[in-house]
Amino acid sequence: MGAMSDAPTDRAQVKRLPERGRYDREIVDAILDEALFCHLAWVQDGSPRVVPTIHARDGDTLFVHGSQASRTLRAARDGAEVCVEVTLLDGLVLARSAFHHSMNYRSVVVYGLAREVDDPDEKWHAQKVLVDHVVRGRSDDVRMPNELELKQTMILSVPLDEASAKIRTGPAKDDEEDYDLPIWAGVLPLRVEPGDIVPDPRLGDGLEPPENVTRYTR
């Protein structure tokens, strides 16, 4: 998993089961890049809110599609405090005791101030990065946004200064005395797999799905 770095801040440090914490940017980046969507949390009138939305990393910046959160986040002109989380589920960890059941996963939490991207060029670039995050190279194939569409889109930019990853891998860790119990234990790996492509009902004649769709992988 690479060498371990220190947590950038106290709240970014993994307190519970600290051996699962990772602070290397390359580990954080790989998880952010693989995850198809994120969970954007913010505080609204003192209450917690969280919505699923699309993100994409661009170097040291995380772009987050913010429309669902727009009413609140637009109000914060100088940057709204957000917490962005992504999780990749890798498997079910089935132990001999209920207590030691777990999941194998890779997750990232990013804390920071979200800035609204309002420069049209940066917004266009962010839109490109977001589309290519979902399907590699897709921005070369599609009609890119016009001025009106850019205005209707809300994109947030969050720096990756305060991010941490948490990873669990491997078998269950049962209590020593439970290993003798006649109970099956193991890991059931899980992964996201593409199904059969559904062409658009109004697809133009002779158009075939491109290779980045037919051979889709994360």
Add this chain to the structure above:
Amino acid sequence: MGAMSDAPTDRAQVKRLPERGRYDREIVDAILDEALFCHLAWVQDGSPRVVPTIHARDGDTLFVHGSQASRTLRAARDGAEVCVEVTLLDGLVLARSAFHHSMNYRSVVVYGLAREVDDPDEKWHAQKVLVDHVVRGRSDDVRMPNELELKQTMILSVPLDEASAKIRTGPAKDDEEDYDLPIWAGVLPLRVEPGDIVPDPRLGDGLEPPENVTRYTR
């Protein structure tokens, strides 16, 4: 999708793209039951926090494994305000324009006050419901928690009074003038699939994986 009910509260109402909102409990319940894990958000020192964790529905109650959030949430003796979100990703919606790219998904957001489950019997029951949520019937096969394990576990109980679902299905909705563009469009369905079972390295002789694992489905 069943008849549409009204949103239980204003904040539980889907404001953006309101046609995607669903407030029927059976729809909310089915999504909560299918999702393997949730995202638990709360406010800590005025800042948003969100972590992935395991949940399970028990009638009108959502149990949430709260250890990662424990330091904060234990402090809120009379109930901490939380927001719990689950999302099932069903596919990538690839439109002719970047702007109309989307995802098919089913998500639920629950708002409420989280109560810490401290009665040992209720906690034992919650642990059982949580294990069975991950693998149906697993609680019959494993060693259930002892007193010490129950003490070490933090489980939150959140009522399902204020919950809403949001669902997107179907093809892309492109702008009328874009349908003539020579761009392939369609939906790439995605689903979570089990891989090959990995038996525990210290598995007892003659133990075979049970059917709820070999034929695992959600």
